[in-house]
Amino acid sequence: MGEETNMGGSLLLICLIASWFFIHRWSQRNKKGPKTWPFLGASIEQLMNYGRMHDWLVQYFSKSKTVVVPMPFTTYTYIADPANVEHVLKTNFNNYPKGEVYHSYMEVLLGDGIFNVDGELWKKQRKTASLEFASRNLRDFSTKVFRDYALKLSAILNQASILNQIVDMQELLMRMTLDSICKVGFGVEIGTLAPDLPDNSFAHSFDTANIIVTLRFIDPLWKIKKFLNIGSEAQLDKSIKVIDDFTYSVIRRRKAEIEDATKNGQQNQIKPDILSRFIELGGRNATDKSLRDVVLNFVIAGRDTTATTLSWATYMVMTHPHVADKLYLELKAFEENRAKEESFSLVQCDKGDPESFNQRVEQFSWLLNKDSLERLHYLHAVITETLRLYPAVPQDPKGVLEDDVLPDGTKIKAGGMVTYVPYSMGRMEYNWGPDAASFIPERWFKDGVLQNESPFKFSAFQAGPRICLGKDSAYLQMRMVLAILCRFYKFNLVPGHPVKYRMMTLLSMAHGLKLTIEKRP
Numbered sequence: 280m281g282e283e284t285n286m287g288g289s290l291l292l293i294c295l296i297a298s299w300f301f302i303h304r305w306s307q308r309n310k311k312g313p314k315t316w317p318f319l320g321a322s323i324e325q326l327m328n329y330g331r332m333h334d335w336l337v338q339y340f341s342k343s344k345t346v347v348v349p350m351p352f353t354t355y356t357y358i359a360d361p362a363n364v365e366h367v368l369k370t371n372f373n374n375y376p377k378g379e380v381y382h383s384y385m386e387v388l389l390g391d392g393i394f395n396v397d398g399e400l401w402k403k404q405r406k407t408a409s410l411e412f413a414s415r416n417l418r419d420f421s422t423k424v425f426r427d428y429a430l431k432l433s434a435i436l437n438q439a440s441i442l443n444q445i446v447d448m449q450e451l452l453m454r455m456t457l458d459s460i461c462k463v464g465f466g467v468e469i470g471t472l473a474p475d476l477p478d479n480s481f482a483h484s485f486d487t488a489n490i491i492v493t494l495r496f497i498d499p500l501w502k503i504k505k506f507l508n509i510g511s512e513a514q515l516d517k518s519i520k521v522i523d524d525f526t527y528s529v530i531r532r533r534k535a536e537i538e539d540a541t542k543n544g545q546q547n548q549i550k551p552d553i554l555s556r557f558i559e560l561g562g563r564n565a566t567d568k569s570l571r572d573v574v575l576n577f578v579i580a581g582r583d584t585t586a587t588t589l590s591w592a593t594y595m596v597m598t599h600p601h602v603a604d605k606l607y608l609e610l611k612a613f614e615e616n617r618a619k620e621e622s623f624s625l626v627q628c629d630k631g632d633p634e635s636f637n638q639r640v641e642q643f644s645w646l647l648n649k650d651s652l653e654r655l656h657y658l659h660a661v662i663t664e665t666l667r668l669y670p671a672v673p674q675d676p677k678g679v680l681e682d683d684v685l686p687d688g689t690k691i692k693a694g695g696m697v698t699y700v701p702y703s704m705g706r707m708e709y710n711w712g713p714d715a716a717s718f719i720p721e722r723w724f725k726d727g728v729l730q731n732e733s734p735f736k737f738s739a740f741q742a743g744p745r746i747c748l749g750k751d752s753a754y755l756q757m758r759m760v761l762a763i764l765c766r767f768y769k770f771n772l773v774p775g776h777p778v779k780y781r782m783m784t785l786l787s788m789a790h791g792l793k794l795t796i797e798k799r800p
Contacts, residue, residue, distance in 0.1 A: 313339065313348055329497055329782060333673050333702040340703045345689045354695040357674070359704045362686040365735040367677060367697055369743035375697055378678015384495045387519055388488050390568065392576030404573065411556055412748050418649065420551045424462045425756040426644050428455045429763050431472050433640045436768055437633050438474070440796040445773055447791040448593055452586040457482050459756065460581040464574050465529050466552030481525045484518035489583070491515040493784045526571045534558055553577055583785045584671035585753055589760055590792050591669035592662055594778060595718050597770040602661060602720060607799065609657045610766040617646040636798065640767055652758040656729045660720035662757050666739040668718060673702035673786045675741065701738045702786070710736055769797040
């Protein structure tokens with residue numbers, strides 16, 4: 280009798296739980312956002328779609344301008360409507376900081392750098408950085424560095440074309456931008472873009488750390504792994520040690536160089552890189568840890584973002600032949616006009632002779648500077664259209680300090696996360712019209728004149744008080760590199776090579792970009 284009673288009670292409990300689950304799911308049949316489960320929220324669906332999360336969100340954004348994703352311990356609210364984005368990034372800016380959750384996830388890599396802090400610490404770094412980016416010395420130094428490494432990249436492509444080699448363009452661009460930002464940021468030559476493409480422990484560890492800290496956002500067990508020092512967190516710990524050993528050694532060496540130069544009255548010998556400037560400006564308050572955080576934040580901003588954008592731009596140009604041809608004609612006309620202005624004859628070269636071809640590319644590169652590059656309007660449109668569809672930072676989360684209501688009526692609870700999603704925003708017809716999903720550089724012209732868009736609609740560089748300080752520097756390097764690449768080379772995707780993104784903080788390609796190369800006359 281007792282066993283029957285227990286069995287009956289168990290069956291009743293099972294039926295009640297099953298009914299509860301059924302009623303819960305039935306109540307969501309008309310819900311526009313992800314379906315949830317009791318206790319688990321939408322975590323199961325999100326985990327199942329993690330590898331294609333950006334496109335998963337696009338599906339929901341096509342039905343609703345705001346997507347709410349309940350999770351076990353918090354709620355993520357994703358936004359794609361420019362009015363909501365403006366509210367979060369500008370109108371009620373103080374209510375949406377990076378927040379403690381984001382800081383805890385990223386602290387191991389970014390520390391207390393500008394991209395990972397709020398309040399006075401952020402304001403102080405922002406003020407210093409804005410003064411540096413406005414510096415003519417830094418701009419001139421950056422221009423020279425960007426030109427030098429673009430020419431090194433071109434020399435490698437020239438050789439590959441002669442040998443009919445397949446290259447991974449994304450890897451080459453990552454090496455080029457890492458070398459560039461280490462030169463601009465650290466003032467050191469790390470040489471990853473050498474012709475033999477040597478392994479570099481700093482570069483490898485930096486990529487590994489980036490992947491693992493991104494995984495923390497959906498891995499509820501990461502703190503346990505960190506405590507036990509197992510799995511991905513053990514791998515992260517090893518990567519951070521390599522990063523820190525390299526960074527701190529450079530900092531100590533640079534501090535000693537600056538101290539010696541100051542003692543000997545040779546301030547003009549101090550290097551113009553970002554690290555040196557922060558050491559000078561910080562004085563005794565510039566601890567090794569604070570300098571490490573500053574520089575690594577600039578590395579992640581100036582290396583990965585630029586390389587991923589250049590990779591997607593190369594892919595877009597090669598898969599849209601009419602764009603490649605139009606861009607080539609603009610660059611040819613630019614070259615001829617600039618040569619006339621400078622009163623010199625263009626060197627003739629044999630495409631089969633590597634040295635004469637390299638000389639020809641170098642001659643062209645000297646026509647490129649900040650002012651002349653700004654004349655290349657179609658090139659600018661190609662880069663901007665790439666960023667619209669493939670923003671380097673595909674989504675950017677913010678914390679929530681106090682309850683709020685977005686312009687579209689969505690209620691936001693304190694302690695949650697609000698994320699604006701540039702990847703989805705660029706694909707929404709309600710933002711860009713019926714051809715939103717198509718790559719059309721011409722959309723950036725009106726009556727033949729290049730146009731800008733509201734940063735709350737074209738949000739690749741963020742907007743409001745946190746709008747990207749390095750935007751002009753990024754465009755300078757991307758114009759410089761693409762002008763050389765698209766003037767002198769034609770790229771062909773290796774047949775069957777898959778091109779899709781990898782889930783990281785930034786929108787890099789999961790399998791690289793495998794190409795063959797032809798030289799242009």
